[in-house]
Structure formats: structure tokens, C-alpha cells
Amino acid sequence: MLKEQITDTAPSEAPRETFVLNLGPQHPATHGVLRVKLTMDGEFVTRAEPICGYIHRMQEKMGENRSYAQFLPNTSRIDYLSAMMYTHAFVGVVERAAKLQVPPRAEYIRVITSELNRISSHLVWWGAFLLDLGGFTPLLYAFDDREKILDLLEAITGARLTYAYFRIGGLYNDVDQAFIDGSRAFVSHMRPRLKMYRELVTDNIILRKRLIGIGPVSGEMCRKYGASGPVIRGSGIPYDVRKSEPYSAYPDFDFEIPCFTEGDSMARYLVRLEEIAQSLRIIEQALDRLPAGPVMAEKVPRVLKLPAGDYCYATEAARGRFMVRLVSDNKEIPYRVKLRTPCLSNLSLFEEASQGMLLPDALAFMGSLDLVIPDIDR
Amino acid sequence: MNPPQSNPTPTNPPAEKAQAAPAVVVTVTLPPAGAELLARSTLPFRAVEHSLKGYHLDATVTPDQVAAAAAELDREGFALDTITGVDWLAESQMEVSYDYFHPLTGLRAVVRSRTARENAEFPTISTVFPGATWHERETHDFFGIGFSGHPNLAPFLLPEDATYHPLRKDFVP
Numbered sequence: 240m241l242k243e244q245i246t247d248t249a250p251s252e253a254p255r256e257t258f259v260l261n262l263g264p265q266h267p268a269t270h271g272v273l274r275v276k277l278t279m280d281g282e283f284v285t286r287a288e289p290i291c292g293y294i295h296r297m298q299e300k301m302g303e304n305r306s307y308a309q310f311l312p313n314t315s316r317i318d319y320l321s322a323m324m325y326t327h328a329f330v331g332v333v334e335r336a337a338k339l340q341v342p343p344r345a346e347y348i349r350v351i352t353s354e355l356n357r358i359s360s361h362l363v364w365w366g367a368f369l370l371d372l373g374g375f376t377p378l379l380y381a382f383d384d385r386e387k388i389l390d391l392l393e394a395i396t397g398a399r400l401t402y403a404y405f406r407i408g409g410l411y412n413d414v415d416q417a418f419i420d421g422s423r424a425f426v427s428h429m430r431p432r433l434k435m436y437r438e439l440v441t442d443n444i445i446l447r448k449r450l451i452g453i454g455p456v457s458g459e460m461c462r463k464y465g466a467s468g469p470v471i472r473g474s475g476i477p478y479d480v481r482k483s484e485p486y487s488a489y490p491d492f493d494f495e496i497p498c499f500t501e502g503d504s505m506a507r508y509l510v511r512l513e514e515i516a517q518s519l520r521i522i523e524q525a526l527d528r529l530p531a532g533p534v535m536a537e538k539v540p541r542v543l544k545l546p547a548g549d550y551c552y553a554t555e556a557a558r559g560r561f562m563v564r565l566v567s568d569n570k571e572i573p574y575r576v577k578l579r580t581p582c583l584s585n586l587s588l589f590e591e592a593s594q595g596m597l598l599p600d601a602l603a604f605m606g607s608l609d610l611v612i613p614d615i616d617r
Numbered sequence: 618m619n620p621p622q623s624n625p626t627p628t629n630p631p632a633e634k635a636q637a638a639p640a641v642v643v644t645v646t647l648p649p650a651g652a653e654l655l656a657r658s659t660l661p662f663r664a665v666e667h668s669l670k671g672y673h674l675d676a677t678v679t680p681d682q683v684a685a686a687a688a689e690l691d692r693e694g695f696a697l698d699t700i701t702g703v704d705w706l707a708e709s710q711m712e713v714s715y716d717y718f719h720p721l722t723g724l725r726a727v728v729r730s731r732t733a734r735e736n737a738e739f740p741t742i743s744t745v746f747p748g749a750t751w752h753e754r755e756t757h758d759f760f761g762i763g764f765s766g767h768p769n770l771a772p773f774l775l776p777e778d779a780t781y782h783p784l785r786k787d788f789v790p
Contacts, residue, residue, distance in 0.1 A: 291751075292774040299759070300783050335671060462696040462720055464748035476720045483723025484667070551671030551716070551725070562671075564716065566703055575784075579699040579716070587751045616774055 257285055260598075264293045270367060271612030275589075275605075277598070284601050287593045289586055295616040302576030307333050307543050308407060310576065314563075315401040317578060318614040320363055321557035323349075323356035326405045331486060332552035332563045333407045334536075336545040345409040345534040346488040351422060351525045352392060352404060353487075353554075354518040358429070359388040360557035361511045364609045368508075369440065371606040372449050377440055384432055391421045407543065409535035422526055426519050433516055441512065450505035454604030456592050457502055464591075465584040468559025469514070470608060472498045473506035480555035492524045504607035511609070544569055558582055558609055582614040647673055650722040654693060660686050660728070672716070672725035679730060680739045683715065686728045687742035687749075695719050695726060700742075700752035702760035704734070706786035711737035711762055738763035759784035 263274040272293035278286040298317060302310045314329040315322035327349060334341060366381030389399045395418050396404035396411065404411050440446060461471040471478050477498040481489045497513035499506035545567040553562040559581030566575035585608050593601045645664045647655065651673045655662050662674040678686055687697075698716035705712060714729040730739065741764040743749040753764040754773035761782035764770060772779045782788060 292772070292776070295774040297783060303784070332671070335669065338669075458720075462694070463691075463746050465697040465699070465718075465746070466748075467696075471720060478718075478720040478723075483718075483720075484671075484725065549670075549714075551727075553671065553718075553725075560698070560718070562698065562716070564671075564699070564701065564714070575701075575703050577699065577701040579701075583751060584697075584699075584748060587748050591747065 255280070264290075267371075270610060273586075273610065273612045273615070277601075279598065282597050284593050284596050284598060287590055287601060289589060291583075291586075291615050293616065294613055296613075298617045299576050299578060302573055302578075304572060306571050307545075307573065310573070311405075311407070312401070312403045314578075315398075315403055316613065317580060317617055318556060318558065318561070318582070318611045319400050320360040320611055321356055322400060322402045323353045323404070324554045324556040325561055326403060327353060327487070328552050328554040328556075328561050328563045330405045330407050331554065332550050332565045333543065333545065335552055336548075336550040336565065336567060337407075337540075337543060339408045339536045339539060341409055341536055342533045343488065343530045344413075344532045345536075347525050347529050348410055348414055348534065349405060350488050350492070351414075351522050351529075352396075352402075354521045354525075355388050355392060355422065355425075356402075357518050357557045358515050359385045359392075361515050362388075364511060364557075365436075368606040368609070369446075372446065372603060374440070374446070377436075380432075380436070384429060387421075387425050387428065391418055391425065394418060394421075406535070408539035409533070413534045419526060419529070422522060426523050426526075429515070429519055433512065436512065441509070447505065449600075449603055450508055450607070451501075451503060453504045453600045454592060454596070454607060455502045456588060460588055460592065464588040466559070466581075466588055467584065468556070468581050468609075469507050469510040470559065470585045470588075472496065473510045474502040475500035480553050480560050484553055486552070486554060488525070489521075491528070492521050494521050504604055507607045507609075542571055544571055545573075553579075556581060558611065558614065559585060578617055580614045580617060582608075582610050582612075586610055586615055648722070648724065650719070651724050654724065658689065658693075660689060662726070667725065672727050674724065674726040676726070676728050677730065678728060680732045683713070683728060683730050684740045684742050684745065687715065687745040690717050690726060690728070691745050693719070694721060695724075697742075697746040697748045697752070698725075700749060700756055702756045702762050702784070704760060704784060704786045705731070706734070709734045711760060713739050713756065713762060715742065736763070737761070738765055740765050741767040743767060758782065761785060 257278050257280050260277040260279050264272040274290040276288045314325045317325050362381040362385040366378035369377040393399050395414050396402045456474050458474040458476045461474050477496045479496045494517045497510045499509050547569045549566045551564050562579040564577035568574040645666045647664050660676045662676045665675050667673050695717040698718045700715050703712040710731045711734050712731045717726045756762050757770050758773050758775045
């Protein structure tokens with residue numbers, strides 16, 4: 240509901256004044272240490288200014304004083320919910336610059352683990368978002384499903400969240416039959432669960448009233464702010480790095496880019512749920528056609544010196560476009576590592592888009608952007 | 618094992634010989650949308666092989682042209698990807714690179730510009746892309762690069778009283 244609709248019925252002599260409301264840096268709705276300085280006119284937001292940097296760690300400086308292999312674990316700590324795709328972009332940029340050929344089996348396993356990671360990330364968002372909206376039960380279902388993914392990935396990578404499984408030139412180790420069987424079992428487990436989620440949650444009238452028409456973001460606004468991922472795809476633009484700049488083994492698979500034109504919180508919600516179904520499709524195809532062979536490139540130099548110049552590599556992370564921009568001066572350590580993260584761009588449109596919204600709607604809108612704060616602050 | 622004539626200088630390992638070989642000429646294959654843009658653009662773009670570099674088009678412009686370049690790419694339908702700096706201490710220069718992606722064609726374009734390192738300043742492109750506000754604040758935080766016309770260059774990720782610029786190559790913590 241917009242302010243104009245309510246002020247029509249308000250007494251004309253009502254005092255007009257605004258006050259400043261501080262949201263965060265410690266607040267359950269901000270999922271981390273994000274502070275938003277809100278200027279309020281009653282229940283309505285007149286200005287929402289996000290204040291970032293509370294967990295800034297200067298990752299880019301760390302990249303400038305250690306070797307490529309040593310910096311790799313840092314990249315999984317930027318967005319800790321979709322670490323696979325972040326490490327993928329980093330090993331990808333080094334492989335691109337060093338002209339390393341990654342074996343097909345390694346690329347397929349990268350796709351499988353990345354898509355499992357995408358599902359687990361979307362499940363965390365789904366549970367936490369509904370928790371923000373006042374529904375506690377879905378979180379327990381989401382974490383139950385996500386636990387199966389974390390167990391699968393833990394068995395092959397040794398980590399539950401901050402994976403350093405992708406290595407420059409390939410993978411840390413090969414997958415075993417238990418992982419392949421477990422992934423197949425997960426795919427057949429998850430499909431009926433998605434149907435149940437749709438019936439129990441997506442079709443729920445209270446949820447729909449909270450999300451439909453709330454926080455509309457146009458495709459043009461996404462473009463001006465560089466928003467990507469489910470945010471731009473919920474605004475009618477089918478932009479996905481897996482299709483627009485195909486990388487790894489993604490061209491081998493048949494999958495669709497879910498896209499909704501409404502641009503509201505419901506559209507972003509539906510994009511993510513539909514993406515889980517598409518990820519299951521990709522995993523199934525990759526498991527069916529998993530090639531045999533090594534998982535590490537031959538002759539990866541122990542000391543890597545990349546040819547001078549700049550190199551970019553982008554991946555489609557769970558929240559959008561993640562890109563590493565690397566500048567090399569032919570030394571063992573990078574000259575410059577720029578980490579282009581999706582949440583920073585996705586949050587940057589919040590100030591413009593949240594103007595005039597009711598505070599509870601603004602929080603629902605913020606939840607639909609799926610923010611991970613370390614990804615903004617780096 | 619090797620006959621001596623195949624390895625006349627034993628101190629020179631084969632890897633170094635391979636590096637000294639002349640560079641292989643790379644054939645650049647641009648997607649059709651990229652070739653069309655290259656033909657009609659007023660910017661000094663050159664085509665780049667995406668599989669080697671991660672972008673399709675690359676232009677180097679003078680600092681006073683970056684806003685006009687942003688306006689042209691905006692008209693072409695590009696989205697702002699990111700803005701960042703590079704400190705070239707040895708050459709006493711500051712570089713700012715502007716990355717763009719096209720949400721419909723998937724094209725990637727880079728516009729870069731350099732200026733003298735001391736009191737480096739570039740015009741803001743936040744009048745064209747409002748999303749640039751934060752990227753320019755971050756670049757100011759890390760490099761001390763100014764952006765003339767920017768609405769508010771207050772520290773973004775660094776503490777609000779920060780007076781240092783940690784990604785400058787002469788920064789001492």
C-alpha cells in the first residue's frame with residue numbers, strides 16, 4: 240500500500256514530521272551486520288540509507304600479498320552460502336590467464352557441486368525469508384533438505400560451507416560412488432519436496448498478500464544499478480552468466496532461465512524456487528553423462544606466474560553475477576584482485592526502490608533481495 | 618639420453634625457450650552484437666577474445682571522456698558491472714577501469730582511463746548510472762581517487778574517520 244492511498248483519509252491538519260529510525264547493525268531482519276538509516280514519516284519510509292562496512296575484511300588487499308593458491312580459500316569466505324561459485328570464478332580467472340586445460344570430468348563435477356551449492360543457498364534464503372515474514376516452520380523443512388546437501392559436499396570436500404574444493408587446474412579430489420548415489424537420491428527426494436513447498440507456502444494467501452506488488456523493481460532500474468541474479472530475472476530480463484558468458488561445462492546441459500516480469504518480491508521468490516528445479520535438472524544430466532578421466536590438469540606449475548595483463552572471469556553465483564578482475568604483472572602474487580560481488584549492486588537499488596514503502600514491506604523487500612552481508616563488505 | 622645437438626645450451630631449460638618464442642597471433646571472434654557495436658561506436662574500442670580475457674570490447678579514454686563513454690554505453694543498453702582502480706606506482710599513474718555487461722546480448726565492455734597518481738581525479742558517472750555512487754565511494758576509500766561531481770564521497774567500507782587508502786601500493790599499515 241502506498242502512502243497516497245492512506246493520506247487521502249488522514250485529517251488534513253495532521254502534523255507532518257519525520258524521524259530517524261536506526262535499523263541494525265545488529266537486527267534480525269538484516270541477517271548480519273548491515274545498518275540502515277531510515278527516515279520515517281510515520282510508518283512510511285521516506286529515505287533508507289544502507290551503511291556498509293561493519294564486517295569489512297579488506298579481502299582485496301589480502302589478495303595482493305599472497306600467491307594465487309594461497310588466496311583461493313579467501314574467496315569461499317565472501318559469500319559463505321554459495322562458496323563453490325566464488326572459488327570457481329577465482330580458479331577460472333587463473334586458469335584463463337595461465338591457459339590451463341581443465342579435464343572434462345573436473346568441469347562436470349564443478350557443475351554438479353555448484354548446482355548443489357546453489358540449491359542449499361536458495362534453501363537458506365527460503366527459510367530465513369519466511370522467518371522474516373513471521374513463518375517459523377518452513378525454516379525447519381529447508382534446513383532438513385539443506386542438511387542432505389551439506390553432508391554430501393562435506394564427504395567429498397571436507398568442509399560444510401567454506402569449500403576450497405576447486406583447485407587451479409581441477410579439483411582437490413575425485414568424487415566416489417557414494418556421492419553419485421547420494422546426489423541421485425537427493426534429486427529424487429527434492430522434486431516432491433518442491434511440490435509440497437508450493438502447496439504449503441507459495442500458494443498461501445498470507446504470503447501472497449505480503450509479497451505480490453511489494454517492492455517493484457523495473458528491469459531498467461536493475462540495469463542502472465547493475466543488479467543481477469534473481470533480482471534482474473524477477474524484473475523481466477533473463478540475464479544469467481551461465482548462458483550469456485558460458486563457462487565450464489554449462490553449454491553441455493539443457494536448462495532454462497526462470498524469468499518473471501512482475502518485478503515484485505513474489506517474482507524474485509518464484510525465480511529462486513524455479514531455479515532449484517532447474518538446478519536439479521542440471522545435476523541429473525551431469526550425473527548421467529559424467530565422463531571418466533582425471534580431475535586435475537596435467538602439469539600445473541608449482542609456482543604460477545601469470546602473463547602480465549588483466550583478466551576477468553564471471554560466474555553465476557546464487558545471488559547473481561560474481562566476477563574476479565585480476566591484474567597480473569608476471570609475479571608470483573597478483574598485482575590487483577578486484578572482487579565484483581552481486582549483493583553490493585543488488586542492495587544499491589534499495590534506497591531508490593524503498594521510497595514510500597511501509598516499514599514491514601520494506602523489510603520484506605530487503606529479504607527478497609537475499610543479501611549476504613560479507614558479500615557486500617568483503 | 619638426448620643427442621647433444623638437440624640441446625645446445627644446457628643451462629637453458631625448454632620452458633624458457635618456449636616463453637621466448639614469438640607470441641601466437643590470436644584470432645578474435647566477436648559475437649554479432651559485438652561486431653555491430655564495434656562498427657557504430659564512437660569509443661576507441663578494440664575487439665578482444667573473450668575466452669582469453671573475459672571481455673569482448675576494450676577502450677582506453679582520457680579522464681574527461683569517461684562520463685561520455687558511460688552515456689554512450691547507457692544508450693546501447695549496457696548495465697554497470699563495477700568500477701575499480703589500479704595503482705601503477707612505478708609509472709606514477711592511477712587507472713580507473715569501468716566494467717559493463719549487456720543484460721540482453723551478454724556483451725562485456727571495459728573502459729579504462731589513466732591519470733597522474735597525485736591528486737588523481739575523474740568525473741563521476743553516477744549521473745548516468747546511479748549504481749556508480751557506491752562503486753566510486755569504494756574506489757575513493759581504497760585508492761584516494763576523487764570523483765568530481767559525486768554527491769557524497771564519504772567512506773563506504775572503511776571507518777567513517779578513515780584518512781588512509783589501503784590499496785595504494787605505498788600504503789603502510
